[in-house]
Amino acid sequence: MTIDRRLAAITDRIRERSLPRREAYLARVMAQAQSRPRRAGLGCGNLAHGFAACGVGDKDRLMGDVTPNLGIITAYNDMLSAHQPYERFPDLIRQAARDLGATAQVAGGVPAMCDGVTQGEAGMELSLFSRDVIAMSAGIGLSHDMFDAAVYLGVCDKIVPGLVIAALTFGHLPAVFIPAGPMPSGLPNDEKARIRQLYAEGKVGRAELLEAESKSYHGPGTCTFYGTANSNQMLMEIMGLHLPGSSFVNPNTPLRDALTREAAQRALAITALGNEYTPVGVMVDERTIVNGVVGLHATGGSTNHTLHLVAMAAAAGISLTWQDISDLSDITPLLARVYPNGLADVNHFDAAGGMGFLIRELIGAGLLHDDVRTVFGQGLAAYTVEAGLSEDGLGVRRSPAPAQSHDPKVLAPASAPFSANGGLRVLGGNLGKAVIKVSAVKPERRIVEAPARVFDSQEAVQRAFKAGELTGDFIAVVRFQGPAANGMPELHKLTPALGVLMDRGQKVALVTDGRMSGASGKVPAAIHVTPEAKEGGMIARIRDGDILRLDAETGQLELLLDDAALAARQPAQIDLTPNEFGIGRELFAVFRRAVGPASTGASVF
Incomplete structure (x- = not known):
């Protein structure tokens, strides 16, 4: 299938921009591949420590260097519904490895926090930083250099991006991501x-x-709306890091277990000890990243990935920008309507045809690079399938994705999309850069010009709402919410109040240097404003009553004040001390000092 020329041009410019960093990265990966784990070459004490807790059969295999050893990085805990199913996975994976005469060990656990629990609470100020902590934690687990490949057990918001960053840092190892699936x-x-x-x-x-x-x-499984967690699962499949058809199978089902066993055995099949060596750092290239961005747009995915995809790409030596993401949105049709972009949930999306149908439609439209490497060992066309149980009920069979969507209100063909573009756009103007998600915003609400109401916390907005002070048309400016100020928490407590005001007929919008994430809905929200207020960004110079213009159609975010008057203003400053202590925030001071801007992924690396 011919690739869309616009897609090819964007991919080429990413490749050219990234060339020096990418070449240096690949050189490091190949150097590590040449010195891949040689357990038999370890000191006897080192090796004995590495298999001391193993059974006799596994010890015998680990003493040599002829069978692969699979490292398991797990984000299991039983407080998170999405990660509770992972409790059983290590046993499934170890047995799948033994069936092939190989071994598998849990290399390490990584933290996994739930944004749903911490939403609007102090703990949310650790959420974004947890991504980089997860990457470092996985790095510690893999640093023992005992492994020929790794599988990654993680689902939710910052967890999968952190695991991807870790996997790409250990780019000489094959990496397979194993989902747990959505709750019913x-x-x-x-x-x-x-x-x-x-x-x-x-x-x-x-x-x-x-x-x-x-x-x-x-119940167990991911939340069923299309937020960051389920956007993560879509990304891992369309980027070829999941096995085909595995993203949205419910937990604790025979098919979920069969897919888990198959993923473990596939990871063992692509190590350097065999004939299909697939180091993840080589496998994930510019085309893979572009495919991920296209999938994000085609499904109306999470705005968090304007941060995470940039950081994930950087871990592979690839320079992805917000402008690339915006330009890909302009050429990608919206093919899915899943809440908050519609009424359906991810189970309905999967039943309508799911990832197999989506990928086939995008390949057919020339909007995906099919000629990429995947953990399945074939091009992306191998992912245009639905997974099911084999006849014996133990393995996995795959059949072609349906020729037509089973529910066109949820999943549309590329020939008749819900929208001509994906709905994630970059805004620019004298306030800096920002991101807006318009796929759930009605067209008549995408342009708002109104006086500013300035707040320094979402709690202040709520107090004003409850006091009946938010009257007339206005744009709520919520600042000092960026990564350097307080870790860039999500601001979902704003959504119900602003939604109520919109339903009353007021024109309302939000401008913030914080996040709204995958559940961004009907309120037009210019988020991730960069530079942030803490760093002296122009958002810190807005005053109550200033006229702002947010135009999601033309990409405009402006304070309607002449340049001289704006330059003469001093940026506001506030006391951020209350954000520095309590619920572990004092442990993250070094992160707040070191973090980069949202436009480069809000990373500490």
């Missing part, structure tokens, strides 16, 4: 949102709200 459908997401708004208005109490939330988040 519960209370519909639009009904949950309705109850949240009623609670914000004081029309229902805490008991009714908790009942609704409990019916929505009700």
